[in-house]
Amino acid sequence: MKKLIVILLLAVTGYFLVDSFMDLGRTGPVVETGVKDFYLDKTVSELKVANTITSIVVNFRGFDTLGEVTVLFLAATALGGILYKRRHHVGERSVLFPSSPIVRAGSKLLFPAIVLLGVYVFIHGHLSPGGGFQGGTIIATGFLLMLLAYDNFSVSHNVLSFIESFAGIFFVLFGFAGMWAGGTFLENFLPVGTMNNLFSGGIIPIVYILVGFKVAAELTGLIYTVLHEKES
């Protein structure tokens, strides 16, 4: 009986959801002049940033990004606290079994390239697709590869926590600097330069580099925690 009611309710909600989403893109919005035109216009004319998504994420809605970075920070901190139990021994029934020589040799070759790609992606966040979150994730995959290839590969938790904290602190401090220089939190206070130059866009590339470092450090920390569960 209980299950029947649940299924019925889900079916009704599902019907309305499908009904709304079926023609969501087709009919067009009822309000034509949304905020999007303003974003497209100001990204080019005032911020001189080639990647509109970056300018929305870091400048127009930078406060959200600060919040999301905090969400990631809290999630990483929480996971470290919850995963504490058994240590998986190297050998059977473990994630840390010794890998083949091919993986070992290959990962050593690939690791610098992956990190370089990640750094490139977040440094060019305001010019090309990508940005801090994506670049940081790419760097973390490099560390994941190393951790899988070498079971004695270790990253220092203190170093990761330093990077995490400093990136977060500087993000907030840049926000305060904007408040001090321009009047509102996270406001751009540096010269924007010429569009498509590496050094352009005011604080946008700086903030995205900070986000890149933070995401890389946090995801690496997460992977490390998951692979090396502490003994209680």
Add this chain to the structure above:
Amino acid sequence: MVGSPVLLIAIPLLAAFMIPLLGMIWKELVRIIPGLVLAFMMISSASMLMYVTNNGTIIQTLAGWEAPWGINLVFSPLTAFLATLMTFMGFIVWLYSYRFKRNVDFEPAKKYFIFLMMLVAGAVGIVITGDIFNQFVFIEITGISAYALTAFYTGRNSAEASFKYLLMGALSSSALLIAIAIIYSQLGTLNMADIASKIHLMPAGYKVTALIFFMMGIGIEAEIFPLNGWAPDAYTEAPGPIGAAFAGIVVKAGVYAMVRMVFTLFDVSGAMDILLTIGLITLIVAETAAIRQEKLKRMLAYSSIGQMGLVFVAFGIGTLEGVYAALFLMLNHAIIKPLLFLSGSQLVFNSKEKLIKEVNGLGKYMPFTAVLFALGSFAIVGLPPFAGFWSKLSVLTAAANEGMLLIIALILIVSVIEIVYYFRVVNRIYFFDKAEDLIPQKPRVNAVIAMSVLGAIILIIGFNPDVVSTVLHNASADLMDTPQYIKNVLSAGQSLTN
């Protein structure tokens, strides 16, 4: 005026990033810094509440872009009242748990204080933001802190409770995102005031779907009936002060978000009736469940859900009086329920199962804690002359003025149930004999201060309810006045462009 609205968010974030570093310098700092931050937030929001009462709403734009384009923070009489209440409760909870795990464990204590601070900051963010996507981000921050705090005692039960909460929270996030996507696809904006001014253009079907998904998403934080499965487990398994923080802070933020949607954002007729019906069902189901509970914290959790139901009933009445009564109830519940959680967790501190029958006869051995628990019980069931009486009375008069006699009858019947299960506990505390092997826990000084402050507030509001009536009147008028809200937010932007 001390500080500005954005500092209520930025300072705790800065502190959260700094605490891991500061902890390496001196371990005591991980306890002191959150306290200082919470104290700053409390003082700042109280002084801004005073400023707002005299000079009107503060609108703060962020990143240099005015209202519909950038994110803005709205510090109106309503949000100022709630922010002050939450930061005050956050400070009290910090004070109570200052010596938590002291000299025992550094790492868990560090996490506990970071999460506690972020819980308060996230809840304040939910209340003061003027942008629905920003609100979603703060709901995430609050949610993740809450899951982590629920799983704090790393054991089987708390892991289960936390996982349950996490699943429901993830579901609520997706529901919220769907609702936000529907609104953005139609209106092309995320700003609350902008949405409120354009919502009449949106086709009715989209509007109802979006509202339902919003209610689903926020209802989980606000503990409304079919979505509150996480609450009893989470309250029971989380550390005592965290139960107090959930009841005093997180749930209030959820209720605010829900009410803001219904009163300001959506002009769906009948939404009030939905609130009223959901509230009544929540009230009746939770209170009848509470009477069957054997664990003290579980009983308090169900009672907390029931009180939220009553708050929704009062909001659902839909009149200015009803809103006033609902805000008064929220204020009282935010003070009384944490007192019950704090003193209750002292009462069952040394018992293993945390059962109600294990508080037998503790009145003689822990006189102070027992008196405060009894005071809280009397206040929450609405006995005069304590704080809860006035809020319940104002709900009943608001309902009576609208001629909702059946609702009055239901509220009164449920109050009798409430009296039964609270007085059962008080009866056990004072008139039963103590079990031999139970060692009474002597409360620490900071816990005594935290609890007596709450007790004193209950008595002050109880004997002189006028101290809060101005603030509550301003806040309820603010919630009802949607055109003024839209004008405040959007005209602040226009004055900047000109």
